[in-house]
Amino acid sequence: MRVKKLTVLGLYAALSLAIYAAESALPPLAPIPGFKLGLANIVTLLLLRRYSLKDAALVLAVRILLSALLFGHLLSLFYSLSGGLLSLFAMFLTGKLLRNRFSALTGAMGGLAHNTGQLAAAFVVTSTPGILSYFPLLLPAGILTGLFTGLCAGFADRFLPRQEF
Amino acid sequence: MKTPKNVITAAILITAFLLLVTAGCVLFLLAARKDSDACTAEIYQDGKRILSIPLDRVSETYTLDIRGKDGCVNRIEVRPGSIGVVYADCPDRLCVRQGFVSSPSVPVTCLPNRLVILLRSRGAADDAGPDAITY
Known part of the structure:
Protein backbone atom coordinates (compact mmCIF):
# COMPACT_ATOMS: atom_id res chain seq x y z
CA MET A 1 0.00 0.00 0.00
CA ARG A 2 1.39 3.35 -0.94
CA VAL A 3 2.09 5.82 1.82
CA LYS A 4 -0.37 8.36 0.45
CA LYS A 5 -3.17 5.80 0.33
CA LEU A 6 -2.35 4.58 3.83
CA THR A 7 -2.47 8.14 5.12
CA VAL A 8 -5.72 9.07 3.40
CA LEU A 9 -7.51 5.88 4.49
CA GLY A 10 -6.12 6.30 8.00
CA LEU A 11 -7.56 9.80 8.11
CA TYR A 12 -10.94 8.52 7.00
CA ALA A 13 -10.81 5.78 9.64
CA ALA A 14 -10.02 8.39 12.31
CA LEU A 15 -12.86 10.57 11.01
CA SER A 16 -15.41 7.76 11.17
CA LEU A 17 -14.22 6.74 14.64
CA ALA A 18 -14.60 10.35 15.81
CA ILE A 19 -18.12 10.53 14.36
CA TYR A 20 -18.95 7.21 16.02
CA ALA A 21 -17.63 8.45 19.38
CA ALA A 22 -19.59 11.69 19.11
CA GLU A 23 -22.74 9.79 18.30
CA SER A 24 -22.42 7.35 21.18
CA ALA A 25 -22.02 10.31 23.54
CA LEU A 26 -25.52 11.45 22.56
CA PRO A 27 -28.42 9.98 24.54
CA PRO A 28 -30.22 7.18 22.64
CA LEU A 29 -32.97 8.48 20.37
CA ALA A 30 -35.40 5.74 21.26
CA PRO A 31 -35.21 2.97 23.85
CA ILE A 32 -34.91 0.21 21.28
CA PRO A 33 -31.73 -1.86 21.11
CA GLY A 34 -29.94 -1.21 17.84
CA PHE A 35 -31.73 2.03 17.07
CA LYS A 36 -29.30 4.82 16.20
CA LEU A 37 -28.55 7.32 13.48
CA GLY A 38 -25.47 5.51 12.22
CA LEU A 39 -23.65 8.70 11.29
CA ALA A 40 -20.34 6.86 10.86
CA ASN A 41 -21.96 5.23 7.85
CA ILE A 42 -21.49 8.54 6.02
CA VAL A 43 -17.77 7.83 5.80
CA THR A 44 -18.30 4.28 4.52
CA LEU A 45 -20.68 5.49 1.83
CA LEU A 46 -18.34 8.33 0.86
CA LEU A 47 -15.42 5.90 0.45
CA LEU A 48 -17.61 3.57 -1.57
CA ARG A 49 -18.49 6.41 -3.92
CA ARG A 50 -14.97 7.76 -4.27
CA TYR A 51 -12.67 4.77 -4.10
CA SER A 52 -13.45 1.05 -4.03
CA LEU A 53 -15.27 -1.63 -2.10
CA LYS A 54 -11.94 -2.87 -0.76
CA ASP A 55 -10.93 0.52 0.64
CA ALA A 56 -14.36 1.08 2.21
CA ALA A 57 -14.30 -2.40 3.76
CA LEU A 58 -10.84 -1.78 5.18
CA VAL A 59 -11.81 1.50 6.85
CA LEU A 60 -15.07 -0.02 8.11
CA ALA A 61 -13.24 -2.99 9.65
CA VAL A 62 -10.72 -0.72 11.36
CA ARG A 63 -13.48 1.51 12.71
CA ILE A 64 -15.55 -1.42 14.03
CA LEU A 65 -12.54 -3.07 15.69
CA LEU A 66 -11.34 0.15 17.32
CA SER A 67 -14.81 1.21 18.46
CA ALA A 68 -15.44 -2.21 20.02
CA LEU A 69 -12.11 -2.00 21.83
CA LEU A 70 -12.66 1.58 23.01
CA PHE A 71 -16.36 1.78 23.81
CA GLY A 72 -18.04 -1.59 23.63
CA HIS A 73 -17.70 -5.09 24.78
CA LEU A 74 -17.03 -8.25 22.83
CA LEU A 75 -20.64 -8.86 21.86
CA SER A 76 -21.07 -5.45 20.30
CA LEU A 77 -18.23 -6.34 17.93
CA PHE A 78 -20.30 -9.22 16.61
CA TYR A 79 -23.42 -7.07 16.09
CA SER A 80 -21.47 -4.28 14.40
CA LEU A 81 -19.59 -6.63 12.08
CA SER A 82 -22.71 -8.42 10.97
CA GLY A 83 -24.66 -5.19 10.41
CA GLY A 84 -21.73 -3.28 8.96
CA LEU A 85 -20.69 -5.89 6.39
CA LEU A 86 -24.24 -6.54 5.20
CA SER A 87 -24.85 -2.82 4.83
CA LEU A 88 -21.54 -2.37 3.01
CA PHE A 89 -22.49 -4.96 0.39
CA ALA A 90 -26.03 -3.59 0.06
CA MET A 91 -24.69 -0.07 -0.51
CA PHE A 92 -22.05 -1.33 -2.94
CA LEU A 93 -24.65 -3.09 -5.07
CA THR A 94 -27.20 -0.26 -4.89
CA GLY A 95 -24.51 2.31 -5.65
CA LYS A 96 -23.45 0.33 -8.72
CA LEU A 97 -27.04 -0.06 -9.88
CA LEU A 98 -27.74 3.65 -9.47
CA ARG A 99 -24.29 4.69 -10.77
CA ASN A 100 -23.72 6.75 -7.60
CA ARG A 101 -26.80 8.88 -8.19
CA PHE A 102 -29.56 9.22 -5.57
CA SER A 103 -27.21 8.77 -2.61
CA ALA A 104 -30.16 8.90 -0.19
CA LEU A 105 -31.58 5.71 -1.71
CA THR A 106 -28.21 3.97 -1.43
CA GLY A 107 -28.04 5.03 2.21
CA ALA A 108 -31.57 3.77 2.86
CA MET A 109 -30.72 0.34 1.45
CA GLY A 110 -27.61 0.36 3.65
CA GLY A 111 -29.60 1.26 6.76
CA LEU A 112 -32.13 -1.46 6.00
CA ALA A 113 -29.37 -4.03 5.51
CA HIS A 114 -27.52 -2.88 8.63
CA ASN A 115 -30.49 -3.35 10.91
CA THR A 116 -31.33 -6.67 9.29
CA GLY A 117 -27.79 -7.94 9.90
CA GLN A 118 -27.70 -6.62 13.43
CA LEU A 119 -31.01 -8.17 14.39
CA ALA A 120 -29.99 -11.46 12.80
CA ALA A 121 -26.83 -11.38 14.93
CA ALA A 122 -28.88 -10.63 18.03
CA PHE A 123 -31.11 -13.56 17.15
CA VAL A 124 -28.06 -15.82 16.93
CA VAL A 125 -26.73 -14.55 20.28
CA THR A 126 -29.98 -14.78 22.25
CA SER A 127 -31.50 -17.60 20.13
CA THR A 128 -34.93 -16.28 21.04
CA PRO A 129 -37.38 -16.05 18.13
CA GLY A 130 -39.35 -13.36 19.98
CA ILE A 131 -36.57 -10.86 19.36
CA LEU A 132 -37.52 -10.92 15.67
CA SER A 133 -40.61 -8.87 16.53
CA TYR A 134 -38.26 -5.87 16.57
CA PHE A 135 -38.07 -6.18 12.78
CA PRO A 136 -41.16 -4.06 12.03
CA LEU A 137 -39.68 -1.27 14.15
CA LEU A 138 -36.05 -1.52 13.11
CA LEU A 139 -36.58 -1.85 9.35
CA PRO A 140 -38.37 1.51 8.84
CA ALA A 141 -35.95 3.05 11.34
CA GLY A 142 -33.03 1.83 9.25
CA ILE A 143 -34.59 3.20 6.07
CA LEU A 144 -35.21 6.62 7.64
CA THR A 145 -31.78 7.02 9.20
CA GLY A 146 -30.23 5.62 6.02
CA LEU A 147 -31.98 8.23 3.88
CA PHE A 148 -30.42 10.87 6.12
CA THR A 149 -26.88 9.47 6.17
CA GLY A 150 -27.09 8.85 2.42
CA LEU A 151 -28.02 12.47 1.84
CA CYS A 152 -25.12 13.55 4.06
CA ALA A 153 -22.71 11.34 2.10
CA GLY A 154 -23.91 12.90 -1.16
CA PHE A 155 -23.23 16.41 0.19
CA ALA A 156 -19.89 15.35 1.64
CA ASP A 157 -18.87 13.93 -1.73
CA ARG A 158 -19.69 17.22 -3.39
CA PHE A 159 -17.97 19.53 -0.93
CA LEU A 160 -15.09 17.56 0.64
CA PRO A 161 -11.81 17.94 -1.29
CA ARG A 162 -10.93 14.76 -3.11
CA GLN A 163 -7.62 13.01 -2.41
CA GLU A 164 -6.30 10.85 -5.20
CA PHE A 165 -3.85 8.08 -4.57
CA MET B 1 -24.57 14.99 -17.09
CA LYS B 2 -28.01 13.51 -17.74
CA THR B 3 -29.13 10.60 -15.63
CA PRO B 4 -29.50 7.48 -17.80
CA LYS B 5 -32.99 6.04 -18.13
CA ASN B 6 -32.23 2.64 -16.58
CA VAL B 7 -30.80 4.37 -13.50
CA ILE B 8 -34.08 6.23 -13.06
CA THR B 9 -35.99 2.96 -13.44
CA ALA B 10 -33.76 1.34 -10.80
CA ALA B 11 -34.27 4.31 -8.48
CA ILE B 12 -38.05 4.07 -8.84
CA LEU B 13 -37.97 0.32 -8.17
CA ILE B 14 -35.80 0.78 -5.07
CA THR B 15 -38.09 3.53 -3.77
CA ALA B 16 -41.10 1.28 -4.30
CA PHE B 17 -39.35 -1.55 -2.46
CA LEU B 18 -38.50 0.71 0.49
CA LEU B 19 -42.05 2.06 0.65
CA LEU B 20 -43.42 -1.49 0.55
CA VAL B 21 -41.20 -2.60 3.44
CA THR B 22 -42.20 0.44 5.50
CA ALA B 23 -45.90 -0.01 4.78
CA GLY B 24 -45.70 -3.72 5.65
CA CYS B 25 -44.01 -2.98 8.96
CA VAL B 26 -46.49 -0.26 9.91
CA LEU B 27 -49.45 -2.53 9.09
CA PHE B 28 -47.89 -5.34 11.12
CA LEU B 29 -47.38 -3.05 14.13
CA LEU B 30 -50.97 -1.79 13.93
CA ALA B 31 -52.28 -5.35 13.75
CA ALA B 32 -50.16 -6.49 16.71
CA ARG B 33 -51.35 -3.61 18.88
CA LYS B 34 -54.94 -4.80 18.94
CA ASP B 35 -54.85 -8.00 21.00
Whole structure:
Protein backbone atom coordinates (compact mmCIF):
# COMPACT_ATOMS: atom_id res chain seq x y z
CA MET A 1 0.00 0.00 0.00
CA ARG A 2 1.39 3.35 -0.94
CA VAL A 3 2.09 5.82 1.82
CA LYS A 4 -0.37 8.36 0.45
CA LYS A 5 -3.17 5.80 0.33
CA LEU A 6 -2.35 4.58 3.83
CA THR A 7 -2.47 8.14 5.12
CA VAL A 8 -5.72 9.07 3.40
CA LEU A 9 -7.51 5.88 4.49
CA GLY A 10 -6.12 6.30 8.00
CA LEU A 11 -7.56 9.80 8.11
CA TYR A 12 -10.94 8.52 7.00
CA ALA A 13 -10.81 5.78 9.64
CA ALA A 14 -10.02 8.39 12.31
CA LEU A 15 -12.86 10.57 11.01
CA SER A 16 -15.41 7.76 11.17
CA LEU A 17 -14.22 6.74 14.64
CA ALA A 18 -14.60 10.35 15.81
CA ILE A 19 -18.12 10.53 14.36
CA TYR A 20 -18.95 7.21 16.02
CA ALA A 21 -17.63 8.45 19.38
CA ALA A 22 -19.59 11.69 19.11
CA GLU A 23 -22.74 9.79 18.30
CA SER A 24 -22.42 7.35 21.18
CA ALA A 25 -22.02 10.31 23.54
CA LEU A 26 -25.52 11.45 22.56
CA PRO A 27 -28.42 9.98 24.54
CA PRO A 28 -30.22 7.18 22.64
CA LEU A 29 -32.97 8.48 20.37
CA ALA A 30 -35.40 5.74 21.26
CA PRO A 31 -35.21 2.97 23.85
CA ILE A 32 -34.91 0.21 21.28
CA PRO A 33 -31.73 -1.86 21.11
CA GLY A 34 -29.94 -1.21 17.84
CA PHE A 35 -31.73 2.03 17.07
CA LYS A 36 -29.30 4.82 16.20
CA LEU A 37 -28.55 7.32 13.48
CA GLY A 38 -25.47 5.51 12.22
CA LEU A 39 -23.65 8.70 11.29
CA ALA A 40 -20.34 6.86 10.86
CA ASN A 41 -21.96 5.23 7.85
CA ILE A 42 -21.49 8.54 6.02
CA VAL A 43 -17.77 7.83 5.80
CA THR A 44 -18.30 4.28 4.52
CA LEU A 45 -20.68 5.49 1.83
CA LEU A 46 -18.34 8.33 0.86
CA LEU A 47 -15.42 5.90 0.45
CA LEU A 48 -17.61 3.57 -1.57
CA ARG A 49 -18.49 6.41 -3.92
CA ARG A 50 -14.97 7.76 -4.27
CA TYR A 51 -12.67 4.77 -4.10
CA SER A 52 -13.45 1.05 -4.03
CA LEU A 53 -15.27 -1.63 -2.10
CA LYS A 54 -11.94 -2.87 -0.76
CA ASP A 55 -10.93 0.52 0.64
CA ALA A 56 -14.36 1.08 2.21
CA ALA A 57 -14.30 -2.40 3.76
CA LEU A 58 -10.84 -1.78 5.18
CA VAL A 59 -11.81 1.50 6.85
CA LEU A 60 -15.07 -0.02 8.11
CA ALA A 61 -13.24 -2.99 9.65
CA VAL A 62 -10.72 -0.72 11.36
CA ARG A 63 -13.48 1.51 12.71
CA ILE A 64 -15.55 -1.42 14.03
CA LEU A 65 -12.54 -3.07 15.69
CA LEU A 66 -11.34 0.15 17.32
CA SER A 67 -14.81 1.21 18.46
CA ALA A 68 -15.44 -2.21 20.02
CA LEU A 69 -12.11 -2.00 21.83
CA LEU A 70 -12.66 1.58 23.01
CA PHE A 71 -16.36 1.78 23.81
CA GLY A 72 -18.04 -1.59 23.63
CA HIS A 73 -17.70 -5.09 24.78
CA LEU A 74 -17.03 -8.25 22.83
CA LEU A 75 -20.64 -8.86 21.86
CA SER A 76 -21.07 -5.45 20.30
CA LEU A 77 -18.23 -6.34 17.93
CA PHE A 78 -20.30 -9.22 16.61
CA TYR A 79 -23.42 -7.07 16.09
CA SER A 80 -21.47 -4.28 14.40
CA LEU A 81 -19.59 -6.63 12.08
CA SER A 82 -22.71 -8.42 10.97
CA GLY A 83 -24.66 -5.19 10.41
CA GLY A 84 -21.73 -3.28 8.96
CA LEU A 85 -20.69 -5.89 6.39
CA LEU A 86 -24.24 -6.54 5.20
CA SER A 87 -24.85 -2.82 4.83
CA LEU A 88 -21.54 -2.37 3.01
CA PHE A 89 -22.49 -4.96 0.39
CA ALA A 90 -26.03 -3.59 0.06
CA MET A 91 -24.69 -0.07 -0.51
CA PHE A 92 -22.05 -1.33 -2.94
CA LEU A 93 -24.65 -3.09 -5.07
CA THR A 94 -27.20 -0.26 -4.89
CA GLY A 95 -24.51 2.31 -5.65
CA LYS A 96 -23.45 0.33 -8.72
CA LEU A 97 -27.04 -0.06 -9.88
CA LEU A 98 -27.74 3.65 -9.47
CA ARG A 99 -24.29 4.69 -10.77
CA ASN A 100 -23.72 6.75 -7.60
CA ARG A 101 -26.80 8.88 -8.19
CA PHE A 102 -29.56 9.22 -5.57
CA SER A 103 -27.21 8.77 -2.61
CA ALA A 104 -30.16 8.90 -0.19
CA LEU A 105 -31.58 5.71 -1.71
CA THR A 106 -28.21 3.97 -1.43
CA GLY A 107 -28.04 5.03 2.21
CA ALA A 108 -31.57 3.77 2.86
CA MET A 109 -30.72 0.34 1.45
CA GLY A 110 -27.61 0.36 3.65
CA GLY A 111 -29.60 1.26 6.76
CA LEU A 112 -32.13 -1.46 6.00
CA ALA A 113 -29.37 -4.03 5.51
CA HIS A 114 -27.52 -2.88 8.63
CA ASN A 115 -30.49 -3.35 10.91
CA THR A 116 -31.33 -6.67 9.29
CA GLY A 117 -27.79 -7.94 9.90
CA GLN A 118 -27.70 -6.62 13.43
CA LEU A 119 -31.01 -8.17 14.39
CA ALA A 120 -29.99 -11.46 12.80
CA ALA A 121 -26.83 -11.38 14.93
CA ALA A 122 -28.88 -10.63 18.03
CA PHE A 123 -31.11 -13.56 17.15
CA VAL A 124 -28.06 -15.82 16.93
CA VAL A 125 -26.73 -14.55 20.28
CA THR A 126 -29.98 -14.78 22.25
CA SER A 127 -31.50 -17.60 20.13
CA THR A 128 -34.93 -16.28 21.04
CA PRO A 129 -37.38 -16.05 18.13
CA GLY A 130 -39.35 -13.36 19.98
CA ILE A 131 -36.57 -10.86 19.36
CA LEU A 132 -37.52 -10.92 15.67
CA SER A 133 -40.61 -8.87 16.53
CA TYR A 134 -38.26 -5.87 16.57
CA PHE A 135 -38.07 -6.18 12.78
CA PRO A 136 -41.16 -4.06 12.03
CA LEU A 137 -39.68 -1.27 14.15
CA LEU A 138 -36.05 -1.52 13.11
CA LEU A 139 -36.58 -1.85 9.35
CA PRO A 140 -38.37 1.51 8.84
CA ALA A 141 -35.95 3.05 11.34
CA GLY A 142 -33.03 1.83 9.25
CA ILE A 143 -34.59 3.20 6.07
CA LEU A 144 -35.21 6.62 7.64
CA THR A 145 -31.78 7.02 9.20
CA GLY A 146 -30.23 5.62 6.02
CA LEU A 147 -31.98 8.23 3.88
CA PHE A 148 -30.42 10.87 6.12
CA THR A 149 -26.88 9.47 6.17
CA GLY A 150 -27.09 8.85 2.42
CA LEU A 151 -28.02 12.47 1.84
CA CYS A 152 -25.12 13.55 4.06
CA ALA A 153 -22.71 11.34 2.10
CA GLY A 154 -23.91 12.90 -1.16
CA PHE A 155 -23.23 16.41 0.19
CA ALA A 156 -19.89 15.35 1.64
CA ASP A 157 -18.87 13.93 -1.73
CA ARG A 158 -19.69 17.22 -3.39
CA PHE A 159 -17.97 19.53 -0.93
CA LEU A 160 -15.09 17.56 0.64
CA PRO A 161 -11.81 17.94 -1.29
CA ARG A 162 -10.93 14.76 -3.11
CA GLN A 163 -7.62 13.01 -2.41
CA GLU A 164 -6.30 10.85 -5.20
CA PHE A 165 -3.85 8.08 -4.57
CA MET B 1 -24.57 14.99 -17.09
CA LYS B 2 -28.01 13.51 -17.74
CA THR B 3 -29.13 10.60 -15.63
CA PRO B 4 -29.50 7.48 -17.80
CA LYS B 5 -32.99 6.04 -18.13
CA ASN B 6 -32.23 2.64 -16.58
CA VAL B 7 -30.80 4.37 -13.50
CA ILE B 8 -34.08 6.23 -13.06
CA THR B 9 -35.99 2.96 -13.44
CA ALA B 10 -33.76 1.34 -10.80
CA ALA B 11 -34.27 4.31 -8.48
CA ILE B 12 -38.05 4.07 -8.84
CA LEU B 13 -37.97 0.32 -8.17
CA ILE B 14 -35.80 0.78 -5.07
CA THR B 15 -38.09 3.53 -3.77
CA ALA B 16 -41.10 1.28 -4.30
CA PHE B 17 -39.35 -1.55 -2.46
CA LEU B 18 -38.50 0.71 0.49
CA LEU B 19 -42.05 2.06 0.65
CA LEU B 20 -43.42 -1.49 0.55
CA VAL B 21 -41.20 -2.60 3.44
CA THR B 22 -42.20 0.44 5.50
CA ALA B 23 -45.90 -0.01 4.78
CA GLY B 24 -45.70 -3.72 5.65
CA CYS B 25 -44.01 -2.98 8.96
CA VAL B 26 -46.49 -0.26 9.91
CA LEU B 27 -49.45 -2.53 9.09
CA PHE B 28 -47.89 -5.34 11.12
CA LEU B 29 -47.38 -3.05 14.13
CA LEU B 30 -50.97 -1.79 13.93
CA ALA B 31 -52.28 -5.35 13.75
CA ALA B 32 -50.16 -6.49 16.71
CA ARG B 33 -51.35 -3.61 18.88
CA LYS B 34 -54.94 -4.80 18.94
CA ASP B 35 -54.85 -8.00 21.00
CA SER B 36 -53.55 -6.77 24.33
CA ASP B 37 -56.08 -7.82 26.95
CA ALA B 38 -54.95 -11.16 28.43
CA CYS B 39 -51.18 -11.53 28.19
CA THR B 40 -48.66 -13.99 29.48
CA ALA B 41 -45.13 -12.67 29.97
CA GLU B 42 -42.46 -15.15 29.04
CA ILE B 43 -38.92 -14.55 30.22
CA TYR B 44 -36.20 -16.05 28.09
CA GLN B 45 -32.53 -16.26 28.93
CA ASP B 46 -29.99 -17.64 26.46
CA GLY B 47 -32.93 -18.74 24.35
CA LYS B 48 -34.49 -20.88 27.07
CA ARG B 49 -37.80 -19.97 28.64
CA ILE B 50 -37.17 -19.72 32.35
CA LEU B 51 -40.39 -18.11 33.58
CA SER B 52 -43.94 -17.64 32.42
CA ILE B 53 -46.20 -15.16 34.23
CA PRO B 54 -49.88 -14.63 33.37
CA LEU B 55 -49.99 -10.83 33.77
CA ASP B 56 -53.77 -10.52 34.05
CA ARG B 57 -53.68 -12.73 37.16
CA VAL B 58 -51.10 -10.58 38.95
CA SER B 59 -52.85 -8.63 41.70
CA GLU B 60 -49.88 -7.06 43.48
CA THR B 61 -46.69 -5.54 42.15
CA TYR B 62 -43.56 -7.50 42.96
CA THR B 63 -39.96 -7.67 41.75
CA LEU B 64 -37.73 -10.59 40.92
CA ASP B 65 -34.03 -10.79 40.09
CA ILE B 66 -32.78 -12.73 37.10
CA ARG B 67 -29.14 -13.65 37.41
CA GLY B 68 -27.05 -14.43 34.33
CA LYS B 69 -24.11 -16.78 33.94
CA ASP B 70 -21.44 -14.17 34.66
CA GLY B 71 -23.27 -12.67 37.63
CA CYS B 72 -25.25 -10.14 35.56
CA VAL B 73 -28.45 -9.03 37.21
CA ASN B 74 -31.74 -7.77 35.81
CA ARG B 75 -34.40 -6.73 38.32
CA ILE B 76 -37.82 -7.23 36.79
CA GLU B 77 -40.93 -5.61 38.16
CA VAL B 78 -44.20 -7.41 37.59
CA ARG B 79 -47.30 -5.25 37.78
CA PRO B 80 -50.91 -6.18 37.17
CA GLY B 81 -51.10 -6.19 33.38
CA SER B 82 -47.57 -5.00 32.61
CA ILE B 83 -43.93 -5.92 33.09
CA GLY B 84 -40.60 -4.15 32.81
CA VAL B 85 -36.99 -4.05 33.90
CA VAL B 86 -36.28 -1.58 36.71
CA TYR B 87 -32.58 -2.23 37.28
CA ALA B 88 -29.77 -3.81 35.29
CA ASP B 89 -26.00 -3.90 35.64
CA CYS B 90 -25.37 -3.87 31.89
CA PRO B 91 -23.53 -0.84 30.48
CA ASP B 92 -26.27 0.86 28.48
CA ARG B 93 -29.42 -0.04 30.49
CA LEU B 94 -31.54 0.08 27.36
CA CYS B 95 -33.78 -2.56 28.92
CA VAL B 96 -34.65 -0.17 31.75
CA ARG B 97 -35.29 2.68 29.32
CA GLN B 98 -37.68 0.49 27.36
CA GLY B 99 -40.06 0.86 30.30
CA PHE B 100 -43.09 -1.26 30.94
CA VAL B 101 -44.85 -3.25 28.25
CA SER B 102 -48.41 -4.46 28.26
CA SER B 103 -49.01 -5.59 24.68
CA PRO B 104 -47.33 -8.23 22.49
CA SER B 105 -46.11 -5.77 19.85
CA VAL B 106 -42.58 -5.19 21.17
CA PRO B 107 -40.52 -7.28 23.61
CA VAL B 108 -38.19 -5.94 26.30
CA THR B 109 -34.63 -7.00 25.61
CA CYS B 110 -31.35 -6.82 27.46
CA LEU B 111 -28.77 -7.94 24.94
CA PRO B 112 -25.69 -7.85 27.24
CA ASN B 113 -27.41 -10.20 29.70
CA ARG B 114 -29.14 -12.15 26.89
CA LEU B 115 -32.53 -11.64 28.42
CA VAL B 116 -35.76 -11.25 26.50
CA ILE B 117 -39.20 -10.61 27.96
CA LEU B 118 -41.87 -11.51 25.50
CA LEU B 119 -45.60 -10.95 25.82
CA ARG B 120 -47.91 -13.43 24.25
CA SER B 121 -51.62 -12.81 24.13
CA ARG B 122 -53.37 -15.89 25.42
CA GLY B 123 -56.34 -15.27 23.18
CA ALA B 124 -54.19 -15.96 20.17
CA ALA B 125 -52.50 -19.01 21.63
CA ASP B 126 -55.30 -20.91 23.39
CA ASP B 127 -58.57 -20.36 21.59
CA ALA B 128 -57.25 -20.03 18.08
CA GLY B 129 -60.54 -21.42 16.76
CA PRO B 130 -63.51 -19.40 15.53
CA ASP B 131 -65.25 -16.98 17.92
CA ALA B 132 -68.66 -18.53 17.29
CA ILE B 133 -70.28 -20.97 14.92
CA THR B 134 -73.86 -20.59 13.68
CA TYR B 135 -75.86 -23.18 11.82
